[in-house]
Amino acid sequence: MRKNNKVGTSMTNNxxxxSQEQHEDLLNTLKTRFEENMSRHNNLEWAKVQEKLDVNPEKIWSIHEMEKTFGEPDVVGYDESKGEYIFYDCSAESPKGRRSVCYDRAGLESRKxxxxENNAIDMATEMGIELLNEEQYRALQQLGNFDMxxxxxxxxxSDIRDLGGALFCDRRYGHVFVYHNGASSYYSVRGFRGSLRV
Incomplete structure (x- = not known):
């Protein structure tokens, strides 16, 4: 079952x-978070990040989706070769607006x-973001303690998914762990974290 919440947004040529108010509120939130967590993005300047966001309305819409599902997105790096800023969900715990979901559509449909209501892959696609991979997840954990x-x-x-499994991660006992579950499983304390390049 898909929730279709378009309040406060507009569709122009897909x-x-x-809205202007949402845009400004989000930029203020992102700027404050950026300035309060400089250790995540040493040597980067907010003004340059904002310049990128201002000319990429579809990307800032995606960041708004990350924010409204409690992901607390923040800049975690800059790809000089592509000229892109990298955002990750930096909420202390897995975003609470994206929990209790199966891994993907096939996992969801396999449940009797x-x-x-949804699955992580479809939600991420609808939001215009990608799930973190294991390497990205471990890189995030170098910036703080997440998913305690x-x-x-x-x-x-794909070789794991083809056999019915899916991976998830957390941090326990001072270490990052990678586990497996059936892709159809879901739990109230498991969501997903996303990444976005701007």
Whole structure:
């Protein structure tokens, strides 16, 4: 079951955009978070990040989706070769607006009963973001302690997924762990973290 929430957004030539008020509120939130967490993005300047966001309305719409599902997106790097800023969900725990979901559509459809409303892959696609992979998840954990009480689905290699499994990660006992579950499983403490390049 898909939730269709377009309040406060407009569609112009299939490009999703925020209202001016939403745009300004989001930029203020992102700027404050950026300035309060400089250790995540040493040597980067907010003014240059904002320049990129201002000319990419579809990307800022995606960041708004990350924000409204409690992901607390923030800049974690800059790809000089492509001229892109990299955003990750940096909420302390797996974003609470994206929990209780199966890994993907096939996992969801394979359930005979007690199906959740959605799945991580479809949600990420609708938001215009990608699930973190294991390498990205470990890189995020170098910036702080995340998922101390929750866990997050991560991109799963095709050979594992083809056999019905999916991967998730968390942080316990001072270490980052990678586990497996059936792709159809879901838990109230498991969501997913996303990445976006702008």
């Amino acid at each position: 490009i999703k955009e925020l 009963k007690y199906k959740p 009480k929750t866990s997050s689905w991560v991109q799963t290699p």
